[in-house]
Amino acid sequence: xxxxxxxxxxxxxxxxxxxxxxxxxxxxxxxxxxxxxxxxxxxxxxxxxxxxxxxxxxxxxxxxxxxxxxxxxxxxxxxxxxxxxxxxxxxxxxxxxxxxxxxxxxxxxxxxxxxxxxxxxxxxxxxxxxxxxxxxxxxxxxxxxxxxxxxxxxxx
Amino acid sequence: xxxxxxxxxxxxxxxxxxxxxxxxxxxxxxxxxxxxxxxxxxxxxxxxxxxxxxxxxxxxxxxxxxxxxxxxxxxxxxxxxxxxxxxxxxxxxxxxxxxxxxxxxxxxxxxxxxxxxxxxxxxxxxxxxxxxxxxxxxxxxxxxxxxxxxxxxxxxxxxxxxxxxxxxxxxxxxxxxxxxxxxxxxxxxxxxxxxxxxxxxxxxxxxxxxxxxxxxxxxxxxxxxxxxxxxxxxxxxxxxxxxxxxxxxxxxxxxxxxxxxxxxxxxxxxxxxxxxxxxxxxxxxxxxxxxxxxxxxxxxxxxxxxxxxxxxxxxxxxxxxxxxxxxxxxxxxxxxxxxxxxxxxxxxxxxxxxxxxxxxxxxxxxxxxxxxxxxxxxxxxxxxxxxxxxxxxxxxxxxxxxxxxxxxxxxxxxxxxxxxxxxxxxxxxxxxxxxxxxxxxxxxxxxxxxxxxxxxxxxxxx
Numbered sequence: 082x083x084x085x086x087x088x089x090x091x092x093x094x095x096x097x098x099x100x101x102x103x104x105x106x107x108x109x110x111x112x113x114x115x116x117x118x119x120x121x122x123x124x125x126x127x128x129x130x131x132x133x134x135x136x137x138x139x140x141x142x143x144x145x146x147x148x149x150x151x152x153x154x155x156x157x158x159x160x161x162x163x164x165x166x167x168x169x170x171x172x173x174x175x176x177x178x179x180x181x182x183x184x185x186x187x188x189x190x191x192x193x194x195x196x197x198x199x200x201x202x203x204x205x206x207x208x209x210x211x212x213x214x215x216x217x218x219x220x221x222x223x224x225x226x227x228x229x230x231x232x233x234x235x236x237x
Numbered sequence: 238x239x240x241x242x243x244x245x246x247x248x249x250x251x252x253x254x255x256x257x258x259x260x261x262x263x264x265x266x267x268x269x270x271x272x273x274x275x276x277x278x279x280x281x282x283x284x285x286x287x288x289x290x291x292x293x294x295x296x297x298x299x300x301x302x303x304x305x306x307x308x309x310x311x312x313x314x315x316x317x318x319x320x321x322x323x324x325x326x327x328x329x330x331x332x333x334x335x336x337x338x339x340x341x342x343x344x345x346x347x348x349x350x351x352x353x354x355x356x357x358x359x360x361x362x363x364x365x366x367x368x369x370x371x372x373x374x375x376x377x378x379x380x381x382x383x384x385x386x387x388x389x390x391x392x393x394x395x396x397x398x399x400x401x402x403x404x405x406x407x408x409x410x411x412x413x414x415x416x417x418x419x420x421x422x423x424x425x426x427x428x429x430x431x432x433x434x435x436x437x438x439x440x441x442x443x444x445x446x447x448x449x450x451x452x453x454x455x456x457x458x459x460x461x462x463x464x465x466x467x468x469x470x471x472x473x474x475x476x477x478x479x480x481x482x483x484x485x486x487x488x489x490x491x492x493x494x495x496x497x498x499x500x501x502x503x504x505x506x507x508x509x510x511x512x513x514x515x516x517x518x519x520x521x522x523x524x525x526x527x528x529x530x531x532x533x534x535x536x537x538x539x540x541x542x543x544x545x546x547x548x549x550x551x552x553x554x555x556x557x558x559x560x561x562x563x564x565x566x567x568x569x570x571x572x573x574x575x576x577x578x579x580x581x582x583x584x585x586x587x588x589x590x591x592x593x594x595x596x597x598x599x600x601x602x603x604x605x606x607x608x609x610x611x612x613x614x615x616x617x618x619x620x621x622x623x624x625x626x627x628x629x630x631x632x633x634x635x636x637x638x639x640x641x642x643x644x645x646x647x648x649x650x651x652x653x654x655x656x657x658x659x660x661x662x663x664x665x666x667x668x669x670x671x672x673x674x675x676x677x678x679x680x681x682x683x684x685x686x687x688x689x690x691x692x693x694x695x696x697x698x699x
Contacts, residue, residue, distance in 0.1 A: 086276075088564070091561065091567075094564075094593075095592045095593055098592075099592070101266055101596075102596050102600060104262065105318060105603050106603070108255050109606075204437070
């Protein structure tokens, strides 16, 4: 084997090793943001449809989440298509500093025009009106959801 | 949660295709490395390339199929990344074995390949038997006892064996295993279960002093117990590595559970204090510190037991490798004692150079990143702590051994996960990866769908 061939093989091997690393990072990237075409698709289509979609939504659909009780009383969050998480964790949509709430306490997500509340295995439970949420349950308008000391409600 | 904000419909894809492709790439790189070693050593592609390459490929295909069947939502990257480091380890052991130099008699790529096979079998069995990782939460205290027993089992007379000055082996006839490797997984399970039950009291009770929240004195109990156990391992088994690994993992999990910096500070102070005291009292610990601070000193270099010769040779090997390395099969990694086990990292550094080492460290970092990501995405606290703890364990072990080999911290006899020759460590790490895959499968599964049509559900009323 000549020196040159071995040198080339050596460099090729290192290149392949790094190619593997970069390919792995690529997989993570698409994992996070979706594949390039898929990411571009909804983003483009979402902008023109968004203004159109709002008036189109039915009258019965909630637009706002209002905190009606607890330390955060008065806070409102506009409802979009993204799910809302409630908990003590910093990355939650509604961060409650409450010893009775878990870090990821509950989640609200839209499905077919309805908002569903799901308890994320919290210690003290999530209550929809008076009943404990044990499985994902649809939330009607104006019915209080209790998470620790915080009470929230969906409004038009 | 961030990916949920980015995409309106939070549906992580299964990405089985990407996984298979990456897996094939990892096996391909391993075969390339075999060919490279053969070409450099004998001028021809070695006969072993197909056996080892196809052997590894076959095992990984089996692992992939099991994963696709029993954990379909699992992270697509964990298995290919592990395959690559395992494969590179196999090649390095093969390369050192082929040199037939003095002191490399212990290197056996065939044994390591068989162990990889058994590791994959254990991986599959873990995935098939353990359908829900939360089942482990019920075994919290059982796991704690098993871990503790495994940890101290080498001290039992008649069962334990002293090898190279450390009493960390147990032997059944010719077969020896290093129980600490399995103990670490059991202990992570125990820590996770224990901290889920106790984290509120550990996180909330206490008072504030200056800028840190100090915990109450009585809550220090578990930290002190773990500290005492890890110091016991250090003193009685002369195993600095496992001691540091165990205590560090516990502190990290405590931090994950409580988000309190004071625990980390307390932990570091306790360990540094303990290690300093041990260094004053016990000769073998003191020798490690001396070697760490001044490895180039002639009297340390010449010392027979606990000298710096191995460390210095490892450093010289990495220096000889430089940026691009000497090329596979073209260096002299066999000159370093135990280059196929504890010092495989410096052997790889010599032949692949800094560029290759960085690529390998990136691969490890990505494995850890996938684990921590799983921990973030997990839905219940036990899974979160389990995934976080296991990935930190892997990262911490790598830090301890790589830091030791590069003389950043005192050298301790830990194996490089998946690369070093050593059956127990390889098997334990495959089980660890199976647990990570299981948790990531649970974390990435789409959330249970709400019942759509209430009309289909019949309500019977009396």
